[in-house]
Structures are given as structure tokens and as C-alpha cells.
Amino acid sequence: MTPTALLTATGRPAARVGASMAVVSMLSVQLGLAASVGLIETLGPEGAAWLRLAWAGLLLPVLVRPRRLRIPASAVRTCVALGVVTASITLLFMAALARLPLGTASALEFLGPLGVAVARGHGAARRWALVAAVGVLFLTRPWTGEADPVGVAFALAAAACWAAYILLTQRVGDEVDGIAGLAISMPVAGLVATLVAGPSVVGSITPAMVLAGLGLAVLLPVVPFTLELLALRRLTTSAFGTLMSLEPAFATLVGLVVLGQVPDLLAAAGVACVVVAGLGAERVGARSPDEAPEPSRPG
Numbered sequence: 001m002t003p004t005a006l007l008t009a010t011g012r013p014a015a016r017v018g019a020s021m022a023v024v025s026m027l028s029v030q031l032g033l034a035a036s037v038g039l040i041e042t043l044g045p046e047g048a049a050w051l052r053l054a055w056a057g058l059l060l061p062v063l064v065r066p067r068r069l070r071i072p073a074s075a076v077r078t079c080v081a082l083g084v085v086t087a088s089i090t091l092l093f094m095a096a097l098a099r100l101p102l103g104t105a106s107a108l109e110f111l112g113p114l115g116v117a118v119a120r121g122h123g124a125a126r127r128w129a130l131v132a133a134v135g136v137l138f139l140t141r142p143w144t145g146e147a148d149p150v151g152v153a154f155a156l157a158a159a160a161c162w163a164a165y166i167l168l169t170q171r172v173g174d175e176v177d178g179i180a181g182l183a184i185s186m187p188v189a190g191l192v193a194t195l196v197a198g199p200s201v202v203g204s205i206t207p208a209m210v211l212a213g214l215g216l217a218v219l220l221p222v223v224p225f226t227l228e229l230l231a232l233r234r235l236t237t238s239a240f241g242t243l244m245s246l247e248p249a250f251a252t253l254v255g256l257v258v259l260g261q262v263p264d265l266l267a268a269a270g271v272a273c274v275v276v277a278g279l280g281a282e283r284v285g286a287r288s289p290d291e292a293p294e295p296s297r298p299g
Contacts, residue, residue: 015286018234019278022243025224025231030250032220039212045094047201048216050193051209053087055217056225057190064183075175076184082168083188085161086225091196092158099151106248107142108155112162117241117281125238128280132245135273138266139248166240169225170232179226186225239285245274 032052039048071079096105114136117129172181232240249271255261263271 014234015239015282015284018231019239019243019282019285021227021231022235022240023246023278025227026244026247026250028219028223028227029247030254032216032224034254035219036216039209039216042209043201043204045097046091046197047204048213049090049094050197050201051205051213052217052220053090053186053193054190054198055214056222057187059214059217059222060179060183060186064178064180071176071180071184075172075181078168078171078175079181079184080188082165082172082181083185084192085164085168086185086189086221087192087196089158089161089165091193092154092161096151096154096158099148100155101142101144104140104142104144104147105151105155107136107140108152109158109162110136110140110245110248111156112159113166113241113244115159115241116163116166117238120236120241121238124280124284125236125242128277128284129238129242131280132242132274132277135270135275135277136245136248138270138273139252140270141266163241166232166237166244169229170237170240173229173233179229182225182229186221189221234287235285236287239281242281242285243278246278249274 036048036052039051043051093105093109096108100108110133114129114133117132118126121129172185175181228240235243252261252263252267252271256263
């Protein structure tokens with residue numbers, strides 16, 4: 001089904017499906033991060049991210065086989081740009097975490113999707129984005145830590161890349177059928193991560209780590225990036241950006257259930273804000289048929 005054919009049958013049902021995909025994507029991200037703890041302790045954050053991206057870059061072309069599809073050159077260029085941005089988000093955020101408290105880095109990075117939500121939203125959509133922004137601030141509390149200028153720069157760069165990722169992912173979903181676009185973008189992301197982080201950690205890799213990286217790559221990034229591409233065919237970028245603010249809430253929930261970390265009143269208020277904003281975004285977030293162009297024809 002082409003994007004336009006999909007959207008002609010949308011409205012609330014399609015928005016609900018898209019929102020569900022975004023939620024499952026965020027849960028997969030949190031599970032992937034939790035499962036990566038051991039690998040991060042051994043290889044460091046950038047090394048673990050590189051191993052996941054490298055495996056994803058190998059897996060998706062094998063599963064999708066984009067060579068069998070006719071993809072126009074303009075769409076290939078968009079996929080390549082998405083791959084560069086995908087690797088940049090991960091590596092820049094890891095660099096920020098090395099210099100900033102997690103709450104500060106997370107709050108700064110969330111300026112990316114929230115900025116998209118505010119800039120691309122209108123009326124109710126923009127108001128839900130602002131409610132989500134308040135919730136993210138309550139959850140991450142960036143004012144509690146020292147702000148290293150270099151770390152702030154890395155986090156803001158990651159935020160800009162996340163905003164670009166949302167826009168490019170929607171464009172790839174509109175221009176390329178299925179998930180073939182990811183079979184181009186993910187190898188590019190793996191190559192970029194290999195050039196940046198690979199040389200410093202490749203000597204520490206063991207066969208057990210390679211197998212662990214394969215399993216982790218499925219949880220993060222193969223499953224979430226695939227679901228996000230499909231979700232952005234059904235949701236506006238504003239609604240999607242607002243829904244992404246649910247991620248700190250999921251992190252808080254995982255901490256409560258798995259680690260026994262009980263949130264305080266401010267964190268509970270933050271969870272309430274982003275959940276309400278997410279529900280509001282789902283109600284007003286369906287894309288109209290004229291928002292998605294027909295896929296480009298090869299030429």
C-alpha cells in the first residue's frame with residue numbers, strides 16, 4: 001500500500017496505530033538500553049552504540065534486499081542523509097553524557113523533537129507539545145547539575161540531529177515503499193559509526209560481545225527505527241515529536257518496576273504531563289492525505 005493509499009483510510013484509527021507503533025518503539029529503546037548495560041561497561045557507551053549500529057547495518061540489507069527494488073536517486077540521497085543523522089544522534093548524545101548529568105543531557109536532547117512539535121504544530125497540537133515540554137522538565141530536572149559548555153554543545157547538536165531524523169524519516173517513508181529506505185540508511189549509519197568509534201574499541205571485541213551485539217541490535221535500533229518509520233507515515237511530525245516525550249516516562253516506569261526506584265512527586269507530575277500530552281497528540285495527530293506525496297518514480 002502506498003503512503004497516499006494508506007492515508008486515505010486514516011483519521012483517528014491510523015493515528016492510533018501510529019501512536020501505538022511509537023510507544024512500542026520507545027519501549028524497545030528502553031529494553032535495549034537496559035540490556036546493553038554489560039556491553040557499555042566493557043566497551044563504553046560509544047563502543048556499544050557502534051556495535052549495535054554496525055550489526056543493524058548488516059542485518060537490514062539482508063532482510064530487505066533493496067537491490068531488488070527500484071529506488072529513485074533522490075530517495076537514495078535522502079536515505080543516505082538519514083543514515084548520517086542516525087549515527088550522529090547516538091554518538092553526539094554519548095559524547096554529551098560523558099560531560100553532563102543524564103537529566104541535563106536528556107532535557108537538552110529533547111529540545112529536538114519538541115522543537116519539531118512546536119514548529120510544525122498548530123493550535124491544539126502546539127499546546128500539547130508545550131504540556132509535554134513541562135513534563136520532560138519535571139522528569140529530567142536539568143537545573144540540578146553543572147552544565148559543561150562542551151557537553152551542552154554536544155547535547156544541542158544531538159537535539160538538532162533528532163529533529164532532522166524525524167523529518168528525514170517521514171520523507172523516506174513517503175518516498176520509498178515498505179522499509180527499504182532503512183536498508184540503505186542503516187548501513188550508512190553503521191559505516192559512520194565505524195569510522196568515528198570503531199577504531200578505538202575494535203581491539204577489545206570478543207566473539208561473545210559480537211553475538212551480544214547482534215541480539216541488542218534487534219532491540220535497538222532495528223525494531224524501533226522500523227516502527228518509527230511506519231508511525232511517521234500515519235502521524236504528523238508535530239504529533240510524533242510530542243509522543244517522543246513519553247520516553248522519559250517509560251524510563252521512570254522501568255526504574256520503578258525493574259529497579260524499585262520510586263519516583264517523587266515532581267517526577268510523578270512529569271509522567272502525568274507527558275502521558276496527557278501523548279494522548280492529546282494521538283487525538284489530533286493523524287496526517288491528511290494531501291500531506292504525503294506519492295512515492296517518486298525511478299528515472
